[in-house]
Amino acid sequence: xxxxxxxxxxxxxxxxxxxxxxxxxxxxxNPYLFWYVQYPxxxxxxxxKYITGDNLVKGSYGFEAxxxxxxxxxxxxxxxxxxxxxxxxxxxxxxxxGGNKLTFGTGTQLKVEL
Amino acid sequence: DGGITQSPKYLFRxxxxxxxxxxxxxxxxxxxxxxxxxxxQGLRLIYYSQIVNDFQKGDIAEGxxxxxxxxxxxxxxxxxxxKNPTAFYLCASSTLPGGSSYNEQFFGPGTRLxxx
Numbered sequence: 001x002x003x004x005x006x007x008x009x010x011x012x013x014x015x016x017x018x019x020x021x022x023x024x025x026x027x028x029x030n031p032y033l034f035w036y037v038q039y040p041x042x043x044x045x046x047x048x049k050y051i052t053g054d055n056l057v058k059g060s061y062g063f064e065a066x067x068x069x070x071x072x073x074x075x076x077x078x079x080x081x082x083x084x085x086x087x088x089x090x091x092x093x094x095x096x097x098g099g100n101k102l103t104f105g106t107g108t109q110l111k112v113e114l
Numbered sequence: 115d116g117g118i119t120q121s122p123k124y125l126f127r128x129x130x131x132x133x134x135x136x137x138x139x140x141x142x143x144x145x146x147x148x149x150x151x152x153x154x155q156g157l158r159l160i161y162y163s164q165i166v167n168d169f170q171k172g173d174i175a176e177g178x179x180x181x182x183x184x185x186x187x188x189x190x191x192x193x194x195x196x197k198n199p200t201a202f203y204l205c206a207s208s209t210l211p212g213g214s215s216y217n218e219q220f221f222g223p224g225t226r227l228x229x230x
Binding site for chain 2: 021
């Protein structure tokens with residue numbers, strides 16, 4: 001069975017500094033990985049995905065993620081954080097059992113402070 | 115939240131009552147999903163459907179039921195058998211994988227259910 005781990009419940013960053021939100025995965029076969037963001041009392045918004053190709057994936061709002069097969073990681077990054085980036089971030093991996101189901105991590109709360 | 119609507123936004127239920135949460139999409143997606151979100155637990159899949167008149171149980175289907183009579187609609191009923199129904203419920207939809215296409219899920223704004 002596939003799984004996703006987000007080891008940090010919360011990440012605090014000063015505005016203007018780079019941010020990293022960590023994600024590691026476990027899946028048999030090729031991984032299909034996703035990042036979503038959730039603002040309070042809202043649904044999830046898609047940020048980016050890795051299917052194949054370049055290990056550095058660029059997404060919405062200046063976010064990018066680096067796929068590292070040897071470390072089974074897919075960390076989310078942004079060069080310069082904004083206060084408006086403060087939200088809950090979820091990493092997900094597509095299930096290998098067919099269909100298009102996703103297994104989500106438990107989420108990381110990002111807080112960007114002035 | 116692009117093309118997926120959920121209603122109501124807030125729902126209060128007395129113990130022992132069944133309630134139905136609405137989910138409608140105009141994205142022409144074949145697949146639809148229901149998730150439950152609890153603090154610190156991420157999203158857990160309740161049911162999903164890949165085609166009209168067919169659906170499958172997810173990881174936590176007990177106490178829930180669904181129907182898929184139309185492509186656009188995938189209502190979720192929380193029955194009295196669900197022992198701890200207070201949660202935030204999210205509906206999503208996606209195209210189905212085809213060939214090398216593995217597509218992201220699009221989410222609705224959610225319904226917050228509270229049992230009184």
